[in-house]
Amino acid sequence: QVQLQESGPGLVKPSQTLSLICTVSGGSMLMSALYWSWIRQPPGKGLEWMGSISLRGNTNYSPSLKSRISISRDTSKNQFTLQLSSVSPEDTAVYYCAGSRGLRNDPRQMGEYDYFGQGTQVTVSS
Helix, strand or coil: CCEEEEECCCEECCCCCEEEEEEEECCCHHHHCCEEEEEEECCCCCCEEEEEEECCCCEEECCCCCCCEEEEEECCCCEEEEEECCCCHHHCEEEEEEEECCCCCCCCCHHHCCEECCCEEEEECC
16 A cells, blocks of 8 residues: 655745655655645635656646745656745645546545545744
């Protein structure tokens, strides 16, 4: 059974870079899904797809974040990472990592993904 776990700092200062790691267990990320994604949910708001990395290593990013976001992967560690630069309090959210067989870039609920982590709270504050 494939499981995902997000890890990283829960508090980031404004203007710094937010870095999160998603560790995939219970199966190879090269065999389990075609797309690995980061999604976030700000307080009181809906889900926001941030970006995805494909099985071939190609990336797709939300246009609103494209200038600040980078998603990469380390298949030897079965991990993929999120980096979001120049953060502000508006980036405060619960961050989820997810895997899916198709590109899911407009989710209404995390159940639309085949696999997803429990989420991690990230607060941007000085």
